[in-house]
Amino acid sequence: MTTGDTQAAGRIVVGFDGSDPAAGALEWAAAMAASTGATVEVVTTWEWPSAYGSAVVMPTDYDPSADATRLVRGAVEDARRARPDVDFRACVVEGHPSAVLAAASRGADLLALGTRGHRELGGLLLGSVSEHCAAHASCPVLIFRTGG
DSSP states (O other), rough: GHHHOOOOOOOOEEOOOHHHHHHHHHHHHHHHHHHHEEEEEEEEEEOOOOSSSSSOOOOOOOOHHHHHHHHHHHHHHHHHHHHSSEEEEEEEEEEEEHHHHHHHTTSSSSSEEEESTTTTOOTTOHHHHHHHHHHHHHEEEEEEEEOO
């Protein structure tokens, strides 16, 4: 085996939407990366709002890409302060979170997600994104649930 044949330490992908479960998943992933040497790739997504039957009126300064970028950069900065020994990468991708995260899982060692994000419905253990990723990811999936 030559040096070029060796594998990197690994990659843990975290789906991040700013929710408490997503923050817990990021903290868990950071702790795992600290013990394994993996890189933590923090992924957030954005989409233009759509409506059926009528036009959606948006403020002229509305910029979901910039909002998503601020969200993920803030999370990564906080994570770096807590775990300076871990390599974090912030990723902002346009698209639906289910599809984006399933694609991001290709080649990853683990995909970590919160349970419900912002679309919480009483009594549900999994949200639609975590359920989709559990079924379609290309790597093991950790679904982090906060108390309650």
